[in-house]
Amino acid sequence: MTEPKTKDSHLSVNVWRGGNEGELVNYQVPARENQTVLDVITEIQRFQQPDLAYRFACRVGVCGSCAMTVNGLPRWTCRTHIKKVVDNGQLTVEPLRNLPRIKDLVCDLEPFIDTWKKAGAPFSGSRTRYDPPANIKPDSPLRQAADAGLQCINCAVCYSACDVVHWNRDYVGPAALNRAWTLVNDVRHAKRQETFEKAFSENGCQSCHSHGNCTRHCPIQLNPSESITGLKKMVFKGLPKEDKK
Amino acid sequence: MHPLRSHKSYLASIGHRVSGVALAVFLPFHFLLLSTAINGADAMDEYLTLAEMLPVKIAEWGLVTLLAAHLFFGIRVLLLEFTHWPRRINRYAAWIVPCTIATILIATLFIIRVY
Amino acid sequence: MNRYLFIAQRLSAMILAPLVIIHLGLILYAVSDGLSGAEILSRTHGSWAWASFYFAFVLSVAVHAPIGIRNILKEWTSMNQAIINGFCLLFGLMLLLLGIRAVTSVV
Ligand code: SF4
Ligand code: SF4
Ligand code: FES
Numbered sequence A: 001m002t003e004p005k006t007k008d009s010h011l012s013v014n015v016w017r018g019g020n021e022g023e024l025v026n027y028q029v030p031a032r033e034n035q036t037v038l039d040v041i042t043e044i045q046r047f048q049q050p051d052l053a054y055r056f057a058c059r060v061g062v063c064g065s066c067a068m069t070v071n072g073l074p075r076w077t078c079r080t081h082i083k084k085v086v087d088n089g090q091l092t093v094e095p096l097r098n099l100p101r102i103k104d105l106v107c108d109l110e111p112f113i114d115t116w117k118k119a120g121a122p123f124s125g126s127r128t129r130y131d132p133p134a135n136i137k138p139d140s141p142l143r144q145a146a147d148a149g150l151q152c153i154n155c156a157v158c159y160s161a162c163d164v165v166h167w168n169r170d171y172v173g174p175a176a177l178n179r180a181w182t183l184v185n186d187v188r189h190a191k192r193q194e195t196f197e198k199a200f201s202e203n204g205c206q207s208c209h210s211h212g213n214c215t216r217h218c219p220i221q222l223n224p225s226e227s228i229t230g231l232k233k234m235v236f237k238g239l240p241k242e243d244k245k
Numbered sequence B: 001m002h003p004l005r006s007h008k009s010y011l012a013s014i015g016h017r018v019s020g021v022a023l024a025v026f027l028p029f030h031f032l033l034l035s036t037a038i039n040g041a042d043a044m045d046e047y048l049t050l051a052e053m054l055p056v057k058i059a060e061w062g063l064v065t066l067l068a069a070h071l072f073f074g075i076r077v078l079l080l081e082f083t084h085w086p087r088r089i090n091r092y093a094a095w096i097v098p099c100t101i102a103t104i105l106i107a108t109l110f111i112i113r114v115y
Numbered sequence C: 001m002n003r004y005l006f007i008a009q010r011l012s013a014m015i016l017a018p019l020v021i022i023h024l025g026l027i028l029y030a031v032s033d034g035l036s037g038a039e040i041l042s043r044t045h046g047s048w049a050w051a052s053f054y055f056a057f058v059l060s061v062a063v064h065a066p067i068g069i070r071n072i073l074k075e076w077t078s079m080n081q082a083i084i085n086g087f088c089l090l091f092g093l094m095l096l097l098l099g100i101r102a103v104t105s106v107v
Helices: A037-047 A110-118 A141-148 A157-161 A163-167 A174-184 A192-199 A213-217 A224-237 B008-039 B041-052 B054-082 B096-114 C003-033 C037-044 C048-076 C081-106
Strands: A010-018 A022-030 A067-070 A073-076 A090-094 A101-103
Touching: A010 A037, A010 A101, A022 A037, A037 A067, A037 A090, A067 A157, A073 A157, A073 A213, A110 A174, A141 A174, A141 A224, A157 A174, A157 A213, A163 C048, A174 A192, A174 A213, A174 A224, A213 A224, A224 B054, A224 C003, B008 B041, B008 B054, B008 B096, B008 C037, B008 C048, B008 C081, B041 B054, B041 C037, B054 B096, B054 C003, B096 C003, C003 C037, C003 C048, C037 C048, C037 C081, C048 C081
Parallel strands: A010 A090
Antiparallel strands: A010 A022, A067 A073, A067 A090
């Protein structure tokens, strides 16, 4: 690691370089009134380190591809203002925890994507295009339960924050279980029972210790921890009954 | 400590776990001691006089405290997992303070009762 | 942890909670004037109430503890799953046998 030397009006930024083996390299980046962590990384890549690898796409918090570890905590970097995280002019940016590192700030998301399948994630419809659409009341309890877990942007921040994942990589983790929660409550999902059973398989929802790291760090304020306890509550009674029409 | 680990609900879960391990290790010995009673009260007393020694007393106090901690934090887990509750963003952080107070209460009561 | 182990562990926890409260209460009550074998045995001897209380205790503990230990070994060690399962099964059986022996010797 190069010796950090903070000049006035500059940020001293340590960036992970390398794959699973690597080191933090220090860069001096001009401090600006308005900049996000992603802006800082982009500035390093444009002007100082053209071969720096990192991921982003939308820059507005929609695609979920820019997540990194910033000063020890997982964050979506495109919506993280420097002021919120900078510590004495210092910033350390590393790839997400709990995932294999490919190069610099890019990690391999495959294990994370695999957990979605393990928890029974794909939606499976029971109607064809010739059937009328299902008639679901938006205010029915099941629909509301499912709605609470929707809008996940698959950023893997929660997966990276979870210590149970850190200990046991077979644990499917918060994002996939949150997805399973939305599916078991979705009466249009044809394989609710199968999703339910997958969510309760070895290394499923029972492994969660309610640390709440997932909920604390989810950038869009979803509550995977609560979804997981919701699943656990079903352990005695099984799938929730379909809402009365 | 790592910021992902230095918050209440994380520590509560680690405390619950570590107290559980300690109790599991201790339990077989507890059962063995009680089994000495099969040879009458006197045989048991031979071991129980050990309990008058200060280090043993302190260890006993530790076990009572661990049992209380595991009990209260275990009740917390059951409440978290099996009770319904108006949705609250940080429910996982609930009941930690009351559980800690209850544990300290039992630990102090034990000391008061012994002396 | 699979679903049935989870059910077994949480059910045993629900049984243990009130039993442990009574146990703690008894400890706090009995400890004040020192423990003696005679005093302990006079309470438990021939009492069916205490006998069933302690049997329920031993049974639930023998279910509850090994499942917890299994999770911990899985998460905190790199031991092979089959070894963990075998170890926890043996641990549970040992608790059960020692516990039953302890209860039968005090009633
Ligand atoms: S609440 Fe569960 S899933 Fe979320 S971080 Fe904690 S252990 Fe992981
Ligand atoms: S639940 Fe939140 S933190 Fe987890 S992947 Fe989805 S959006 Fe990201
Ligand atoms: S770049 Fe799309 S969410 Fe950050």
